[in-house]
Structure formats: structure tokens, C-alpha cells
Amino acid sequence: xxxxxxxxxxxxxxxxxxxxxxxxxxxxxxxxxxxxxxxxxxxxxxxxxxxxxxxxxxxxxxxxxxxxxxxxxxxxxxxxxxxxxxxxxxxxxxxxxxxxxxxxxxxxxxxxxxxxxxxxxxxxxxxxxxxxxxxxxxxxxxxxxxxxxxxxxxxxxxxxxxxxxxxxxxxxxxxxxxxxxxxxxxxxxxxxxxxxxxxxxxxxxxxxxxxxxxxxxxxxxxxxxxxxxxxxxxxxxxxxxxxxxxxxxxxxxxxxxxxxxxxxxxxxxxxxxxxxxxxxxxxxxxxxxxxxxxxxxxxxxxxxxxxxxxxxxxxxxxxxxxxxxxxxxxxxxxxxxxxxxxxxxxxxxxxxxxxxxxxxxxxxxxxxxxxxxxxxx
Amino acid sequence: xxxxxxxxxxxxxxxxxxxxxxxxxxxxxxxxxxxxxxxxxxxxxxxxxxxxxxxxxxxxxxxxxxxxxxxxxxxxxxxxxxxxxxxxxxxxxxxxxxxxxxxxxxxxxxxxxxxxxxxxxxxxxxxxxxxxxxxxxxxxxxxxxxxxxxxxxxxxxxxxxxxxxxxxxxxxxxxxxxxxxxxxxxxxxxxxxxxxxxxxxxxxxxxxxxxxxxxxxxxxxxxxxxxxxxxxxxxxxxxxxxxxxxxxxxxxxxxxxxxxxxxxxxxxxxxxxxxxxxxxxxxxxxxxxxxxxxxxxxxxxxxxxxxxxxxxx
Numbered sequence: 001x002x003x004x005x006x007x008x009x010x011x012x013x014x015x016x017x018x019x020x021x022x023x024x025x026x027x028x029x030x031x032x033x034x035x036x037x038x039x040x041x042x043x044x045x046x047x048x049x050x051x052x053x054x055x056x057x058x059x060x061x062x063x064x065x066x067x068x069x070x071x072x073x074x075x076x077x078x079x080x081x082x083x084x085x086x087x088x089x090x091x092x093x094x095x096x097x098x099x100x101x102x103x104x105x106x107x108x109x110x111x112x113x114x115x116x117x118x119x120x121x122x123x124x125x126x127x128x129x130x131x132x133x134x135x136x137x138x139x140x141x142x143x144x145x146x147x148x149x150x151x152x153x154x155x156x157x158x159x160x161x162x163x164x165x166x167x168x169x170x171x172x173x174x175x176x177x178x179x180x181x182x183x184x185x186x187x188x189x190x191x192x193x194x195x196x197x198x199x200x201x202x203x204x205x206x207x208x209x210x211x212x213x214x215x216x217x218x219x220x221x222x223x224x225x226x227x228x229x230x231x232x233x234x235x236x237x238x239x240x241x242x243x244x245x246x247x248x249x250x251x252x253x254x255x256x257x258x259x260x261x262x263x264x265x266x267x268x269x270x271x272x273x274x275x276x277x278x279x280x281x282x283x284x285x286x287x288x289x290x291x292x293x294x295x296x297x298x299x300x301x302x303x304x305x306x307x308x309x310x311x312x313x314x315x316x317x318x319x320x321x322x323x324x325x326x327x328x329x330x331x332x333x334x335x336x337x338x339x340x341x342x343x344x345x346x347x348x349x350x351x352x353x354x355x356x357x358x359x360x361x362x363x364x365x366x367x368x369x370x371x372x373x374x375x376x377x
Numbered sequence: 378x379x380x381x382x383x384x385x386x387x388x389x390x391x392x393x394x395x396x397x398x399x400x401x402x403x404x405x406x407x408x409x410x411x412x413x414x415x416x417x418x419x420x421x422x423x424x425x426x427x428x429x430x431x432x433x434x435x436x437x438x439x440x441x442x443x444x445x446x447x448x449x450x451x452x453x454x455x456x457x458x459x460x461x462x463x464x465x466x467x468x469x470x471x472x473x474x475x476x477x478x479x480x481x482x483x484x485x486x487x488x489x490x491x492x493x494x495x496x497x498x499x500x501x502x503x504x505x506x507x508x509x510x511x512x513x514x515x516x517x518x519x520x521x522x523x524x525x526x527x528x529x530x531x532x533x534x535x536x537x538x539x540x541x542x543x544x545x546x547x548x549x550x551x552x553x554x555x556x557x558x559x560x561x562x563x564x565x566x567x568x569x570x571x572x573x574x575x576x577x578x579x580x581x582x583x584x585x586x587x588x589x590x591x592x593x594x595x596x597x598x599x600x601x602x603x604x605x606x607x608x609x610x611x612x613x614x615x616x617x618x619x620x621x622x623x624x625x626x627x628x629x630x631x632x633x634x635x636x637x638x639x640x641x642x643x644x645x646x647x648x649x650x651x652x653x654x655x656x657x658x659x660x661x662x663x664x665x666x667x668x669x670x671x672x673x674x675x676x677x678x679x680x681x682x683x684x685x686x687x688x689x690x
Contacts, residue, residue: 087487087603089496098496116487116603205646211653236646239653245607246598247400248642251393255643258389259381270602277598281505295499377650 077159077317079134080104082113082309083125085143086243090270092290093243093307097140097163099291100309107314110134123147130155136316138163140309142212145179152177159325161316163309165213165373166328175326178319180312183332184214185221186362187305187340188265189369190355191287192225194302195263196233197351198285205236205256207275209243209268213373218267218305220372236261237376240271249274257282265289267305276301285346292341303355304341311336333363390639391523395531396597398635400425400589400606402534404613405620405627406541407585413545413622414578415558415571417682419475420460421586422610423482428453428587430486433594433601434493436503445503446530446591453587456482457579465575468684479610487603502600506530528596530588535628537585542624554578558678561685571685586610612664619668621675630667637663 082101086094105111117125126147129137136159139148145164152160152174159176166179195204206222208215223235238252249271253264264279265287266272272289276296279286286297288304319325331337340359343352361367404421411418428449436445460478464471494501506528514525545551556564557574565571593605620627637660645656
């Protein structure tokens with residue numbers, strides 16, 4: 001009996017330990033759902049043309065898509081890793097990044113990812129991945145800005161890039177680190193302008209997660225865009241302080257809708273799904289973030305700010321190949337890293353035409369939204 | 378700047394207060410019961426997230442929200458067996474076991490969810506339950522839209538708190554539970570099976586926490602997302618202490634937190650130039666301050682968190 005108890009205790013302890021690992025560490029191996037390949041199988045590191053039928057089990061015909069990246073995979077980059085602070089099931093920002101990585105895997109690169117990393121673990125996780133066989137590592141989000149600075153110095157042989165604003169002066173960034181600063185605020189500007197065109201009450205709103213540079217930029221972009229169309233418009237914002245609490249996101253959106261807000265943009269990942277829920281409940285026009293979120297509100301989704309991680313990765317690989325990697329890489333509409341998802345039927349044709357023109361004008365530099373990543377008040 | 382009159386603003390805060398406090402109310406009512414019996418159940422967050430996951434799974438697969446809720450309660454309750462076994466029967470440190478349990482539950486629910494539904498752009502979603510309309514009452518001025526137009530679970534949460542208060546203070550069962558938590562040795566001498574009482578109270582806690590977690594899925598979001606409870610279990614723990622282990626005070630405590638949260642989200646929309654952190658932390662500050670003001674003299678169950686040896690010193 002006594003041994004039985006000991007054994008059970010040990011087993012339970014082991015179970016808990018295992019779950020610790022499953023929860024904190026690279027959950028890629030665990031989350032082998034239908035569409036979540038761990039993608040850690042080792043592809044031959046040889047040249048690009050013979051690039052292995054990518055890591056993910058389903059993608060077999062991958063040779064044709066390797067062409068564009070063929071020269072780079074010659075030696076420089078073979079393994080690509082993606083590190084996320086949120087969950088790939090957030091149906092937005094992190095999910096989009098995960099899809100991007102899948103595309104990269106289809107091109108023949110060896111890929112791996114890990115998710116749900118606590119802010120305080122970022123540095124350790126980067127170090128762990130650096131010690132493995134990955135040449136290019138992306139930290140997707142503002143949480144990675146500082147850690148990448150530290151780790152890039154420790155591992156000069158690897159390439160790092162953060163999808164974030166740089167935490168320091170460009171001259172202080174190590175050669176093997178790059179900050180991909182997508183100009184999301186350009187897209188937020190378009191959203192603001194469209195919101196101002198479409199609103200009937202004269203009140204529009206944006207729900208954000210944390211005062212990170214890009215989020216602040218989005219608030220400012222949204223506001224500037226709205227004011228450019230209608231100087232009397234009331235632009236509300238709520239900073240929820242979280243990217244993972246949909247219940248709070250919903251409440252924030254309801255608070256705005258109560259105050260006559262009738263077009264909402266969210267830029268806060270899983271919290272934002274709550275914003276979409278609130279809009280569905282109240283029949284209010286909504287704009288998504290991260291990927292095309294139309295499926296979450298088929299009739300009410302006006303558009304989404306799409307961040308294309310696949311393009312982001314490919315861009316960095318190109319830059320490594322031609323030796324221009326490093327520094328701050330600002331990528332707007334004209335690079336394809338950020339773009340507007342297709343417009344919904346709930347947006348009037350006139351507004352759609354206006355918005356498309358605006359996107360074109362911003363890409364060509366005719367309209368230049370102000371970049372303000374510092375203060376949103 | 379606001380497009381809203383002050384009375385309308387206050388009404389909106391009150392309405393949303395009920396929604397925001399209901400999950401906390403369920404969980405802390407449960408927690409009071411187990412702590413009264415002497416078990417410090419830190420695993421509240423874990424039990425909530427298991428409830429949230431189960432409610433989605435069962436509601437989505439069967440199409441019945443009622444079944445989903447029941448299943449959430451049952452699985453929440455069953456999940457406490459881990460803590461009961463290690464923390465009560467095997468006399469391990471209850472805080473450590475509870476914390477480990479929370480990590481286990483978060484990881485496990487994410488794992489199972491991905492295994493069953495994978496990852497996609499649109500997660501399985503259920504229809505959330507609707508607010509009720511009571512003829513007459515819901516049309517009252519002020520009270521109608523706030524108190525009498527919530528969903529049924531909100532009323533259930535309040536009713537269960539009152540019931541818990543009644544059971545703890547007015548029935549023999551409550552006396553036994555309190556005895557087990559205050560002085561287990563004496564309770565044992567009086568013929569009570571301490572372990573069994575504690576295990577039963579833990580089952581109740583798990584049931585309540587499960588429903589509390591399910592509230593987020595069934596009444597608010599209609600879908601499950603990793604870590605959807607977002608720390609509400611820990612808030613419920615704080616409310617338990619703030620309320621001095623009294624279910625009636627606990628109603629007030631939960632409402633206070635809910636009101637502070639509802640207020641801060643709305644205050645932000647008014648565009649004051651105050652750092653957002655000041656708003657976001659408001660509910661937590663309110664709880665901390667109330668804890669300082671009212672929580673000091675609250676008599677904790679004397680045997681709370683202590684290991685219980687049937688025989689010996």
C-alpha cells in the first residue's frame with residue numbers, strides 16, 4: 001500500500017512537471033492538431049534547389065515556391081524560428097504569424113515556433129533557440145525588442161529580427177539584429193479615415209492592448225485618419241492592458257458602443273476577439289487586426305489590418321543574402337508586409353474607392369501619416 | 378467629450394458591474410466553502426479554466442448550454458481531486474500543490490483544445506445566453522435595465538452566495554464545516570470525518586469555480602481561448618480574504634471589483650489625459666485598499682492550510 005502511494009505521488013508529480021513543460025516551453029510538439037505541425041523535422045541543409053519537401057507533413061510540392069528564395073537558402077539561412085508571446089489560436093496577430101511561418105516552411109525552410117512565452121522568459125527562450133540550429137530568429141512583438149539586443153551580442157553568428165520598434169538608437173543595434181518596424185499606423189490611418197466616412201453618429205473608437213510603440217502609433221494613425229476626413233469627429237480609445245483577455249475586450253467595446261460609437265478598430269490580438277464579439281452582438285461595424293478576420297464577423301467586418309509575417313521573413317532573408325540586413329527596417333504598404341484585407345459589403349462603394357485611393361497615395365508617398373509612436377494623448 | 382449624460386454613464390457602469398463580477402462571485406463563493414473547511418485552495422484559477430474549456434467542448438458538441446454548464450461544474454469538481462489527494466490526504470503544501478495545479482490546468486486545456494479543434498482563423502463558437510426580460514420588473518426606470526435585465530447566471534451567482542451564507546451559518550452542516558476548519562482535532566473527537574468534509578468542500582469549490590470559468594464562455598465570449606480566465610481565479614482568492622470568509626460580504630467585494638473595472642474601461646473612453654495604467658490598475662487598487670481597510674481583523678479559519686494528522690501530536 002505504501003509503495004502504491006509513493007508511486008502514485010511520483011506519477012502525479014511527473015504529470016505536473018510534464019504539463020509545466022507543455023505550458024511554458026515549446027508547445028509545438030504538443031499542439032499537433034490537424035493544422036499545427038511541429039515542423040521540427042530536419043530537412044537537408046543542402047542547397048535551395050533540392051530543398052527538402054518542407055517540414056510540415058502536408059506540404060509536399062514545395063519546389064516551385066523555393067525559386068524566389070533559392071539563392072539565399074544556399075548557406076546563409078536554412079532554419080527559421082518564430083517566437084511568440086501570445087497563442088497561435090488567437091485568430092489574429094499570432095495566428096497570422098503562424099500562417100506566415102507555414103508559408104516559409106512550404107518554401108523549403110526548416111521551421112519551428114514556440115508560443116505563450118511570458119514577457120520575463122523572452123530572453124531565456126531566445127538563448128535556447130540560439131543554441132539550436134536556427135539561423136534566423138524572429139521575436140514577434142514589442143516584448144522582444146530588448147531581449148534581442150542582448151542575445152544578438154551573445155550570438156554574433158545568428159540573425160535576429162524583432163517585429164517591434166527599436167529600443168535604442170539605430171547606431172547601437174548590433175549588425176546581426178534588425179527591427180522590422182511595419183508601418184501599421186499607415187493602415188490605422190486608412191481605418192480611421194474609413195471609419196470617419198462610414199460613421200453615422202460621429203463617434204469612432206479603437207481598442208488597444210498596451211502602450212507599446214506600434215500600438216501607440218496605431219492610435220495616433222487612426223485618430224489622424226479620422227480627423228482628416230471630419231475635423232469634428234469624436235475618436236475614443238481604450239487601452240485594455242492585456243492581449244489575452246477577450247472578456248475585457250468585449251466590455252471595453254460595449255463601453256464605447258454605449259456612447260454611440262459605431263465603428264470600431266481593435267489592435268489587441270485575443271483581447272480583440274472580444275471586441276468583435278461585442279460588435280456582433282450590437283450590430284456595429286468593426287475592423288480587425290493581425291490577419292483577415294472576416295470570418296469572425298462576416299457581415300460587420302469592414303476590413304482588417306493584415307501583418308504578413310511570411311513577407312516579413314522573406315524580406316529579411318533577402319536582406320541577409322544581399323548584405324543589407326540590420327538596423328531598423330521600416331516596411332509600409334509598398335513592401336507588402338502590411339496591407340488592408342478586402343473590404344466588406346457593409347462599406348459603401350464610394351468609401352471603398354476612397355480607401356483604395358488613399359492606400360495608393362500612402363504607398364506612393366503622396367499622403368504621409370504622421371509617425372508618432374511615443375505619446376497618444 | 379462624452380456623448381452620454383452622467384446618469385446614463387452610471388447606469389452603464391452598474392449594468393456591466395454585474396457581468397464582470399459574476400465569474401468572481403461563483404469562484405469566491407466556492408473558495409469560501411473550502412477555506413472554511415480549512416483547505417487553502419490556490420487552484421481556483423485552474424478549476425475555472427477547466428470549467429471554461431469543458432463548457433465550450435460540451436456546449437459546442439451537444440448544442441446545449443445547460444449541459445455545458447453542468448459538465449463545467451462536474452469537471453471543475455473532479456479536477457479538485459488532484460489537490461485534495463496531494464494537499465489534504467498526502468499532506469503536501471497546499472499552496473505549492475495549488476500553484477502547480479494552475480499551471481497544469483492552463484497547459485492541459487490548451488493542449489486538449491488544440492488536439493480537438495486545431496488552430497484556425499475562426500474557432501468553434503457557441504451562442505451566448507441572452508439577458509432575460511422580466512415583464513414589469515425589467516421596465517422599471519433605473520433598476521429595470523441594471524438589476525433586472527441580466528442573464529440568469531448572474532442571479533444564480535448571487536443566490537448561491539446567499540445559500541452558501543445560510544448553509545455556513547444557519548445549518549448543522551455549516552457548523553460541521555466550520556468546526557473542521559477551525560479545530561479539526563476537536564471535530565474528529567466529535568465524530569466528524571475531517572478528510573471527507575474537506576474533500577466534499579473541495580468538490581463544491583471546484584463545481585463553483587467551473588461554473589465561474591464557464592460564465593466567460595457561455596455568457597460573454599462564446600468561445601475558448603488559451604488562458605481565457607486571465608487571472609480571475611487569483612482575484613477571486615483576494616476577494617475571499619477581503620470578504621472575511623463571509624459570502625454576503627463577498628457579494629459586495631465582487632461587485633466592488635466589477636464596478637471598478639467597468640468604471641475604468643468607461644472612464645478611458647472619455648479621453649482624460651491620465652496614463653492608462655492608472656485606469657487599468659484601478660480595480661486592483663480598490664481591492665488592495667479595501668483589503669487594508671476591512672480585511673485586517675477578519676478571522677481566518679484557524680486550521681486554514683495546515684496539514685491535518687489524524688493521530689499523533
